[in-house]
Amino acid sequence: MIRPATVFAALTLALAAGCAQMPEAGAPREGFVAALARALPFAVGVYGVARAEPAAEGGAQAEAERGESVLPYARVGAGFMIDAAGHLVTAAHVVTDTDEVLVKLADQRVLRATVVGADAELDVALLHIASPGPVAPPLGRSSHLRPGHWVLSVGEPYGLNRSVAAGIVGGTDRHFSDDPELLYLQTDIALNPGNSGGPLVDARGEIVGMNMRTVVGAYGTPGVSLSLPIEVVLAIADELRAGGIARPRLGAEFDDVSPQLALASGRGTTQGAVVTTVRRASLAERMGLRPDDVIVAMNDRPIGSSADLARSLLGWRQPAGTKLVIWRGASVLTLKLD
Template structure:
């Protein structure tokens, strides 16, 4: 009996070895095991994190008119609370636009607890990103990383002021990269399971080395009180939009004026296309660039200016690199064939 079990075990191990050889060596991305603590990474990043408050007199505020003021405000002053981080040594800070837009006064709280008034330089309300200036000079540049360095399963950190809690830190893992949602136009997100709350919007997303790889923006709440998922804008997109807002060498890109989403298998079959790829146009706004190009609802975009469009995230990425309306060429699948669209001369 024992001999037979031993023989079966040997055969099973041999089969497993053959499967491993057939599938090739396991690909392990460089980086090693995660650290036992994130304290070192946070020590590197915390000096660049900023608490941001969009303040207004309480009689001018909308929403919170309760007698008991929340902990980050008082009975005379109401405030939207958020976070932000420095993107330059001369006091430029990025934050969530909804925190500071229409606020008569913007207050920033620094790492050393200094409280300073900030100036709104501009905002991209579609992307929900704003640029403010704090009157302070920094000794060194912020520690920027790359959003492409974080992969599904990697640890990430968020710093913010949730519910007024000073410089609160949470950790989670990346669930996906290059997420796109129809209502967000040409904007991409890093998905994670970070626990973000009011006061985290605009704060930095960090990797385990303390590098800033994104801006935390919002949480998509799950059904029936489920935890949902959190979304952060890649740092490259944040810096591009900030440069456009502040005129720091950024060139404002055209706005398409169309909504789009991934192509589902059922939609692909209904359109007579054997592949569920491309970006499905689900809205074309009147008098927009999209309307001028001749885009229609139901078109499947498969190429733009030489870029193959595999999904809606690819289309968003191409739109982020778009600079000239006159030179744009968009290829769509419509009514069983391909059409090349461009602005009429």
């Protein structure tokens, strides 16, 4: 007869052996040193110098009399290389309305950068420096990310040189109505002033996004941090390199359909994207869009959420002939742009 204690001991040993053979979940024991070794050489600090920035408390002369520095004001941000030819990207607000843009490389060299182009609405700028890299940066694919994956940020928060933070992906394809044509990656990484424009790096050391901002909760509670997917960043950079933004702008803000609206409209589903604002003299106004219209298809492509519509608009190039299928109240209408 086998005693219960003997069976329990055998099961304990078997479980212990099985656990020893299982790969450890979560962060690797050595941290993310290997991943950062791949990405850090391509991360830079970006400084938008504005010589005309008004000095506080009496101006530059008063600062000099107090023994304080009278160096020009600079917005501090971050960026990263996107090729081996000296092109890099950063957040547009870091370099907009500045007299000079400086870039600090991984080896601590400081170079002047040329602003190739900037999209203030999408907050992406393309820069160029006269120091090509020896190899192309490790650009990855954000489409591989899933909620729970580890990610890293590199930046200059509060001027702290090449600061690194780690967190996890909280969601992908996030859309906000005040950024009508953008999609974001959501993470729990703390992004602070100086992180804008820096790289979001996955656990393999590949750059998968550009860090943008943190949405702070009510009463200052911790919010969520947002990064642009690398695919979107590179598409915008290509447009800027070509001399301008080729994408038409719909000129409407939209959001996900709330459960309340789904029931109030009689549709009983949250599928679609509800229009919240239509700008005057916009393509949306020309098409006849109105606030509270629910867009369920664009050019024969189903729209299940506001993220779907934002994704369609990111790839939109030809306005003429554009078709939108909408719900307006209890009626289904097709709007066409001639």
